[in-house]
Structures are given as structure tokens and as C-alpha cells.
Amino acid sequence: MSTTIDHLSYPHVRSTIQLLDDLRLSYAVVSTGLILLGFFWNNLIGFAWRYVALILGVFFANVFTFIVNDFYDASHDSKDPEKRVRNLFCSPDTRQLGRAALYTSLGLSLFFGGLVSPIILLIIVLFNILALFYSAPPIKLRDRPYWDWIFVFLWKGLIIYAGYVYFFGTNLFNGDIFLYGTLMIIMVLSLISQLDNQIRDFVVDKTTNTDHSVQRLGYKSASILRRILIVFVFVFSCIFCYFLGLYITMMLILLNASLYYFVKPGKFRHVIDFTNIWFVVLFLEHFMAFYSYRQQLLFSAWIAVMVGLAVFHVKRINLFEDETQLGS
Secondary structure (H helix, E strand, C coil): CCHHHCCCCCCCCCCHHHHHHHCCHHHHHHHHHHHHHHHCCCCCCCCCHHHHHHHHHHHHHHHHHHHHHHHHHHHHHCCCHHHHHHCHHHCCCCHHHHHHHHHHHHHHHHHHHHHHCHHHHHHHHHHHHHHHHHHCCCCCHHHCCCHHHHHHHHHHHHHHHHHHHHHHCCCCCCCCHHHHHHHHHHHHHHHHHHHHHHHHCHHHHHHCCCCCHHHHHCHHHHHHHHHHHHHHHHHHHHHHHHHCCCHHHHHHHHHHHHHHHCCCHHHHHHHHHHHHHHHHHHHHHHCHHHCCHHHHHHHHHHHHHHHHHHHHHHHHCCCCCCHHHCCC
């Protein structure tokens, strides 16, 4: 990495929690657990090591995705005070740690994927190649208008498909309505998240001549598109759940959408975070007829944990207070 950024100020001491946060392990947990925990214990008899290997393989592939992006973005992130503090590769004190995490996450993702099956290993290999193409020059899809959006579609789509392949051996082209619907929902949610990040970083990215989709569209047009996609994902999800008879999930979706009427505009982007709950519940409700009594208890406990995390999230970000007034 360039030594021109070494003179900038960096935190020399990171707590364990801060380090885990800087490595975006929480995002990796959500990206992995959001999909795979929807299948938890389903079609399984007792404990299976291959199932654990599946979760770990996809988890470390997600970790690699975030860390490899930080690796190639260090010179860019060093120009933003908030990103400079978070990105391990910007600081000379933590750069080696970042490299170790990069290669370790890559190796572990392939190792655990290989323990599951050749097809899961292939999916994780494709996942890692996609992450590399997204961040690394000369391809660097994140700086190619609209290719960065294709990336987020494929990224989350591969995670879902890995779960389907493991549990059901599902063929992507077998006409399964539930597969197509859930793929659509999670990939549009991923695109919304990508738009949020690019809109948030619009000013910084403009000063560094980053040519991604939002820069090409413009701030106003991208913001309008984001609102259209948010409306689409909630409407589509409700219709999807209605036709499949998933009424509990449909009520949760309407509750999630109603939050937009209660939070301040500065907090709108956090409302979409709660889709993590109802999307998991969507899987639980759809496969409920297959559950044993013990599985239903486990799922109930998981939903309770998700609700607890949601409450914690609300308090942590002061969801019902305006960000612009927090410092006053």
C-alpha cells in the first residue's frame, strides 16, 4: 500500500469489539445467517457437521468480501476521516493484521466449502472470484456503472442458492416459485443497501473520481430510484406472502414499512435493517409444516433473539431521534 497515507492520524489501540467491528464481522454474520438460518434444522435429523461447515464457509467468504474491498480501497478510504479510522489497511499499525485476516478468511472459506461438497466449494470459489472482481483493478466492478449493481445481485443470490443446494438440491431452473420470489426479495434489498452506501459516500466519491452507478446517475436520481425500490420490495413481498398464505410475515412487512411514518428522515436508511427479521420469519412460516416440536421451539427462540437484537438496534442508533439534533 502507498506510504503517503502513513502520516495521517490513526487509532493505535483498538478494543476487541472495535476490531471485530472494523472487520465487519457483524455484516458477515447477517449476510450469512439471514439466508442460512432460515433453513436451520430443516430437513436435518440431529446434528450435522456438514451443516456447520456450510455456515462457516459462507461466513468466511463474506468476511473475505469485506476485507478484500478494504484492501484495495485503502488509498481511497484514507481521504475520509471515518473510513480511515475503520479500514485496517490505512494504518501502518494494523496493516499486517488486515493482510492476515484477508488470507485467512479466503483459505477458511475454501476449506469449509470443500468439506461440504464439490458444488458448494464451486459456489464459494465463484463467490470469492466475484468479490475480487468487485474490488481489484483492473476489473474493479465497483467503479463500473451498473456492474456494481450486478455484483450485489449475484453476491446475495449465490448465498441463497448455496442454502437451497445443500438442503434441497434445488435446480435454479426448475420453476420453484418460492426460490424465485426469495431471490428477488433479497437481491433487491441488497441493491437498496448498495444504493444507500453510494448515496451516503456521494461527496467523498466525487472528489476521488469514483465512477460508480450513483455517480453516473446523480444524487437526486439515485435517491428517487432508492425510494422506488423500497416501495417495490415492500409491495412485492406483501403480494408474494399473500399468494403463499404467509400472513404472519405479511403483517411483519407492513409493520416494518409503517416505521417510515415514525422515524425522522435522517434515520430512514436504518428502517430497511428490520427486513432481516421478517425475511427469516418468511422461511420459517413457509416450511412450518415440516417442523418437529423441537424445531419449532428452536425457531421460536431464534425469533426472540432477532426481536431482542432489533430492540438493541433501535436504542443504539436512536431510531426515533433526528441525527441532526443528537449533537445539540
